[in-house]
Amino acid sequence: MADSKTASRQVGRMTVAFAGFAVICGLILLVLGTGPTSAQKRQNKVLAETKSSVQAAKDMDEALEDRNYGDVRKLNEELRDRLAIIEHEQELKAQ
Known part of the structure; x- marks a missing residue:
């Protein structure tokens, strides 16, 4: 027992x-x-790279818009100057 x-x-x-x-x-x-598994780490890395690429594209787009806006503003100034010259010439011809 x-x-x-x-x-x-x-x-x-x-x-x-x-x-x-x-x-x-x-x-x-x-x-x-x-x-996190290696697949999750890769996915997070790709996501971060994609976000940075999208941000870079947005920044580049804004810079191009600013540049284009500046170009348009310069053209407007040139057209105003030409218009002023033409109006002045017409005034001189009218006298």
Whole structure:
């Protein structure tokens, strides 16, 4: 009877030890599994590069608009100057 109690306790201790080991392994796997995978890292990198490319394109577009606006403003000034010259010439002819 004593041998069966001792054997039963030993089996119980081994079961508890195995369960503890399984819990520890599960926690380790859980911690390791929560980090981003390499595919997620690649996806995040591509997303960041895409965002920076889009921002660069927007900046370039704004710069071109500013440049074009400046060109249009210069043309308007030239046309106003020419118009003033033509009006002045017409006034001189009218006198």
